[in-house]
Amino acid sequence: xxxxxxxxxxxxxxxxxxxxxxxxxxxxxxxxxxxxxxxxxxxxxxxxxxxxxxxxxxxxxxxxxxxxxxxxxxxxxxxxxxxxxxxxxxxxxxxxxxxxxxxxxxxxxxxxxxxxxxxxxxxxxxxxxxxxxxxxxxxxxxxxxxxxxxxxxxxxxxxxxxxxxxxxxxxxxxxxxxxxxxxxxxxxxxxxxxxxxxxxxxxxxxxxxxxxxxxxxxxxxxxxxxxxxxxxxxxxxxxxxxxxxxxxxxxxxxxxxxxxxxxxxxxxxxxxxxxxxxxxxxxxxxxxxxxxxxxxxxxxxxxxxxxxxxxxxxxxxxxxxxxxxxxxxxxxxxxxxxxxxxxxxxxxxxxxxxxxxxxxxxxxxxxxxxxxxx
Numbered sequence: 001x002x003x004x005x006x007x008x009x010x011x012x013x014x015x016x017x018x019x020x021x022x023x024x025x026x027x028x029x030x031x032x033x034x035x036x037x038x039x040x041x042x043x044x045x046x047x048x049x050x051x052x053x054x055x056x057x058x059x060x061x062x063x064x065x066x067x068x069x070x071x072x073x074x075x076x077x078x079x080x081x082x083x084x085x086x087x088x089x090x091x092x093x094x095x096x097x098x099x100x101x102x103x104x105x106x107x108x109x110x111x112x113x114x115x116x117x118x119x120x121x122x123x124x125x126x127x128x129x130x131x132x133x134x135x136x137x138x139x140x141x142x143x144x145x146x147x148x149x150x151x152x153x154x155x156x157x158x159x160x161x162x163x164x165x166x167x168x169x170x171x172x173x174x175x176x177x178x179x180x181x182x183x184x185x186x187x188x189x190x191x192x193x194x195x196x197x198x199x200x201x202x203x204x205x206x207x208x209x210x211x212x213x214x215x216x217x218x219x220x221x222x223x224x225x226x227x228x229x230x231x232x233x234x235x236x237x238x239x240x241x242x243x244x245x246x247x248x249x250x251x252x253x254x255x256x257x258x259x260x261x262x263x264x265x266x267x268x269x270x271x272x273x274x275x276x277x278x279x280x281x282x283x284x285x286x287x288x289x290x291x292x293x294x295x296x297x298x299x300x301x302x303x304x305x306x307x308x309x310x311x312x313x314x315x316x317x318x319x320x321x322x323x324x325x326x327x328x329x330x331x332x333x334x335x336x337x338x339x340x341x342x343x344x345x346x347x348x349x350x351x352x353x354x355x356x357x358x359x360x361x362x363x364x365x366x367x368x369x370x371x372x373x374x
Contacts, residue, residue, distance in 0.1 A: 013072055013082055015065065020089035029057045031211075032142065041134050048135070056139045061087055063120050063147050067154075068092040070116035071109055071162075078105040083337055091150075097337040098330060103173035103181075110165035114151040121147030158192030159185035160226045182234050186227040193224025237329050239369045240362070245331050246324040248365050249345045249355035255279040258288050258310035265309055266296060277342045279353060280313045286351040287321075287344055289313035321346045324354050328362055335359050 008015040033053035037044070044052075064087060072082040072094045081097040100106040124144030128137055155163040164185050171181035200217025203209040254275050256265055269278050270293065277292040288310065295312045296304075320338040322331050324345050331343060345355040 010069065011073065013069070014084040016084055016086045018086055018088035021061070021087045024089045025057050025061065028060060029053045032056055036142070037138050041138055044134075052135050052138055056142055059139065059143055060146060063117065063143065064092045064150070066120060067113040067117050067150065068094045070112040072096075074112040075100070075109045078102075078109065080105070080109070095337050098333050099178075103169040103178075106172065107166050107169035110162045110169065114154045114162050117147045117151030117154070121145070121149075121151060156192055157185075158189035158223060158227070160189060160230055161192075161223065164189050164227075179234055179238060182230060186230045186234070189227030189230070190224050193220045193222075193227060196220025196223065236332065236366055239366050240328040240332065243328040243365065244324065245322055245326045245328060245345055245357050246354070248328050248331075248361055249324070249357040250361065251355045253279055253344075253353075253356035255281045255353075256291070256309050257281065257283070258308065258313075260309050261305060262291075262296060262299060262307045262309065262312060263304040265291060266304065270296070277356070277358075278309075279344060279356065280309045281353065285353070287316055287319075287346060287353045289315045290319060290342070290344060292341070316351065319344060321350060322357060323347060328357075328365070331357050332359070332362050335362075 005019075006014055006016045029050070030053075033049040037049050037053060065085065068085045068087075072085060075082050075094070075096055078100060080100055082094055083097060084095045086093050086095070100109055121144045124140045124147060126144075128141040128144055131137055131140070154161050155166075157163045157167040159165060159168055159182070167188065168178075168181045168185035171184055172178050175181060197217045197220035200213045200215070200220055202213070203216060204213025206213070254269055256269065256278055258280055265278060269275055277290055279290055280288045282288050291309050291313045295314065299307055299312055320334055320340060320343055322334060322343045322345055324347060335341065335343060341360070342356055342358040344353055345357055346353055
């Protein structure tokens, strides 16, 4: 998810927190400190309620992170690269660069998160039953309940929730076709989303149920919207079926040498055409990196004359690249997961450049094929 700020790296996976996470962190902390903990454990000082509530909220999101890490680590076990995990208002999301290739892999990756949440919840409830210290009981008791709830809720068979992904894997295995399985699972996801929205509205109209009702309705809206997005993505994938990167790439992309100044790059390349990205090549033609409009914008304009392309480029080691025989669908997924607008097309040692595939180019192809009914 775009818009997150990076906070850590675990097992090579970048961990980010979206700004919306702060909203739910505050709401959870406030709810626990102002209502739930005072009702369950009267007699504490007000600052103590807030300290325990804040610690509980932080550990709750640590458990959400553990849920997503479980998805990520199992995905890597099956060869699916995971670049990042983002925590946001509705929980978290592991950023997989591609879809699993087999139904079995899909089911195990999807099941890993709920299993982790249920295990964490079970351990917390066991600790709650064994300890007598009230602040610790408040913390582990709530964490146990919420993780069990999180694990069970995610097992609801509505795509794109984990249970919906398991349902898709089952349908995929039975039918042998992932596209139809995704469409059916997304339909179930929309149904659950609408059901939760209706339940949320009903609860919001009840005495004392406004906050819970609004929250449930928002979750329902998120699920139904995500399910509809999955169907839209399915249409994109179908329109790209059979298309290779070599079929859609720009075969002669603009390039510059490492020592060309940024001023020359902008004036001679970017301002004279539609190029928003330029490859940087060594004298032997090997790929050194890429300069995009965003790279230029980060450099103060008064520094353009003195800075070189090599100074601002994204270097080869940090670049996402793709091979010419990869599918356009895989390229589109990689563009989305890496949050970039273009991918150098390379072969051999990864430095021999054949072309450049862009998000805009793929979208133009999708639009053309859709209008032609292909």
